[in-house]
Amino acid sequence: MSQRFLPLSTHCLVRPARKGDRWMLQHFVLELIQSEALGFDFRLIAYRLLEVGGLVLLAALQQWVLMHTRSLPLQSVLMLLLFCTLLWAIGQAGILLFYVLLIPTEPLFNWSLYQVVxxxxxxxxxxxxxxxxxxxxxxxxxxxxxxxxxxxxxxxxxxxxxxxxxxxxxxxxxxxxxxxxxxxxxxxxxxxxxxxxxxxxxxxxxxxxxxxxxxxxxxxxxxxxxxxxxx
Missing domain, CATH: 3.40.630.30 (Gcn5-related N-acetyltransferase (GNAT))
Incomplete structure (x- = not known):
């Protein structure tokens, strides 16, 4: 089935974004975030901060138990768990940092995904x-x-x-x-x-x-x- 496009004014056109449009795209996206999604972004950052904080607390608890146990098999298990928890926390912190940096800069890198009026x-x-x-x-x-x-x-x-x-x-x-x-x-x-x-x-x-x-x-x-x- 053919698609009927709505008419455009003679002085307007829709076209793929160009590299030179990046800064205007960023301006539009920041305006959109401020008016529509600022609360969501803050809540998402808060969720991920809590996740990282929880993992850090878990790692601290594992380290405390490790320091107070004398069982070699248990120490080996705790060391492995501590390593995995720290690795997970570092990964989540990296994702959080990437997200915070991506919020205002995404159009600068992904401008080719955009079309403009x-x-x-x-x-x-x-x-x-x-x-x-x-x-x-x-x-x-x-x-x-x-x-x-x-x-x-x-x-x-x-x-x-x-x-x-x-x-x-x-x-x-x-x-x-x-x-x-x-x-x-x-x-x-x-x-x-x-x-x-x-x-x-x-x-x-x-x-x-x-x-x-x-x-x-x-x-x-x-x-x-x-x-x-x-x-």
Whole structure:
């Protein structure tokens, strides 16, 4: 089935991002994080800090027991456990550091995953699409406030997912109607395949621990047919 794209104003176009767009992409993403995801990022950092802290405490306990035992077999087991715990803590700390550095800099390195909306020679919006083995993930959709309500975001999404099937995203409930108009349908956590659960696990944990109603949505040729069926 052919895809009908929403019309664009004559002074606007959607195009792949270029290397020279990196700093504007970073500006857009920081604006998006500040308005939509700052709390989530802080909570995620806090979760991982707690994980690292718990592992450090566990390592300290193992070391204390090691220092107060005289059983050689037990000492050997404790030394192995202590080594594994410290290695795990270092790995988790590295992941945390990488995440903190990635939050503001991701578009500088992954600019080729983005497409932009350019109006009158100025960038006014962007979105990114990452491809995996059997699915795509759409993220960082942002349109500058003065240019909203002109269907620019809708056209950008349409053009990006035209040949990327199936495409998934996560959003807040107030954004669901926007994506539903473009053929996305809601997907429950239990319906997701394991690779998708691994990708969205931080959002699911945030939903369970803090009650944040993150919604996972998918787009495929099947969902487009469903969305276009008269009701």
């Amino acid at each position: 350019e109006c009158e020679g100025t960038l006014v919006g962007c979105a990114a699409l990452a491809g995996y083995d059997n699915f795509y993930v759409l993220y960082h959709l942002y349109i500058s406030p003065p240019w909203r309500r002109q269907s620019l975001g809708s056209r950008l999404v349409q053009q990006m997912i035209h040949q990327a099937q199936p495409t998934y995203l996560v959003c807040k409930p107030q954004r669901c109607q926007f994506y539903a108009r473009l053929g996305f349908v809601g997907v429950s956590w239990d319906q997701l395949a394991h690779p998708l659960k691994a990708h969205f696990k931080d959002f699911e944990r945030d939903r369970r621990l803090n009650g944040i109603a993150w919604k996972i949505m998918s787009h495929s040729q099947t969902s487009v047919c469903i969305a276009n069926t008269p009701r």
